[in-house]
Amino acid sequence: MPLNPIRHPMAIAAGQLDRGLRRRLAADLRTALVRGELTLHYQPRVRLRDGETTGAEALLRWHHARRGSVPPAAFIPVAEGSDLIVALGGWVLRQVATAAAARPWLGRVSVNVSARQILSRALPGQVEAALAESGLPAERLELELTETLALQEGPEVAAMLARLRDRGIAIALDDFGSGYASIGRLRRLPFTTLKLDHSLIAYLPGQAADLAVLRAVRDLGHALGLRLVAEGVERPEQRDLLAGLGFDEAQGYLFGGPVPVDALVPDALPGLAPAAGSPTVTAACP
Ligand code: C2E
Ligand code: MG
Ligand code: MG
Ligand code: MG
Numbered sequence: 001m002p003l004n005p006i007r008h009p010m011a012i013a014a015g016q017l018d019r020g021l022r023r024r025l026a027a028d029l030r031t032a033l034v035r036g037e038l039t040l041h042y043q044p045r046v047r048l049r050d051g052e053t054t055g056a057e058a059l060l061r062w063h064h065a066r067r068g069s070v071p072p073a074a075f076i077p078v079a080e081g082s083d084l085i086v087a088l089g090g091w092v093l094r095q096v097a098t099a100a101a102a103r104p105w106l107g108r109v110s111v112n113v114s115a116r117q118i119l120s121r122a123l124p125g126q127v128e129a130a131l132a133e134s135g136l137p138a139e140r141l142e143l144e145l146t147e148t149l150a151l152q153e154g155p156e157v158a159a160m161l162a163r164l165r166d167r168g169i170a171i172a173l174d175d176f177g178s179g180y181a182s183i184g185r186l187r188r189l190p191f192t193t194l195k196l197d198h199s200l201i202a203y204l205p206g207q208a209a210d211l212a213v214l215r216a217v218r219d220l221g222h223a224l225g226l227r228l229v230a231e232g233v234e235r236p237e238q239r240d241l242l243a244g245l246g247f248d249e250a251q252g253y254l255f256g257g258p259v260p261v262d263a264l265v266p267d268a269l270p271g272l273a274p275a276a277g278s279p280t281v282t283a284a285c286p
Pocket of ligand 3: 175
């Protein structure tokens with residue numbers, strides 16, 4: 001039996017999916033939305049100073065009728081190959097805004113945005129529609145952009161993002177340090193938040209040189225007025241070290257992995273469990 005290229009971890013980088021499979025996945029993805037195969041999971045983000053949950057990142061999940069679970073690393077690049085990602089991105093924004101509006105204690109929700117959504121100029125309209133339909137305050141939304149997008153940016157993109165930021169929406173540079181970082185770009189686009197890629201965190205506590213890199217990123221980020229968030233925090237030593245260095249927030253399996261929306265209850269989120277005797281904010285679905 002040949003390896004299932006979707007499940008085999010070495011083959012899922014979409015560039016390695018053969019063209020036939022890519023085409024089939026793209027076709028299936030078009031119907032996945034109406035078939036209800038796509039869902040969002042949410043991963044908590046925690047303030048390092050006091051361990052309180054400050055919000056959650058929405059992450060797409062695809063349960064394919066025949067193939068089972070297909071990871072975002074396989075299907076997001078496929079969707080990004082066409083305007084499908086624009087429609088998908090709009091759907092994600094509406095879903096997340098609605099879920100967050102119904103959960104006022106959840107804090108700020110982060111949505112990953114693809115370059116094509118921005119370059120197609122669809123993003124501002126999608127954001128406004130999602131906020132208007134749900135009633136979610138703009139201050140409770142964050143958009144996460146990757147460095148690959150920043151590579152293509154021009155003054156028009158910067159102006160579009162600045163208008164969103166001026167509405168109160170947080171703008172994060174995702175996966176910082178994963179390979180394409182340019183420090184100049186941090187100044188050219190109106191970011192409010194810097195998310196450090198898990199590759200910078202994975203080997204911590206690590207060596208003196210690893211710490212030197214983190215200190216430099218911290219100083220740069222804070223000098224630019226950015227909120228610094230570490231991704232992929234899996235161990236208590238990493239949390240303690242990042243807290244000691246003065247990083248603001250963290251995300252990772254240590255605090256909780258991505259979970260379905262019904263599992264998003266204060267009791268299950270770090271720092272949000274209601275004090276004894278206070279009324280339960282909401283009940284978990286069975
Ligand atoms: P990302 O935005 O950098 O999301 C973080 C990824 O790290 C998620 O993978 C998450 O499940 C994983 N993760 C969380 N905690 C840990 C940890 O402690 N250790 C490690 N090693 N990993 C951790 P996931 O869910 O497979 O998503 C992969 C990527 O797919 C995301 O990376 C994002 O770039 C993209 N993606 C997911 N949902 C969407 C979406 O709605 N729209 C777009 N455009 N892209 C999305
Ligand atoms: Mg992200
Ligand atoms: Mg990331
Ligand atoms: Mg990523």
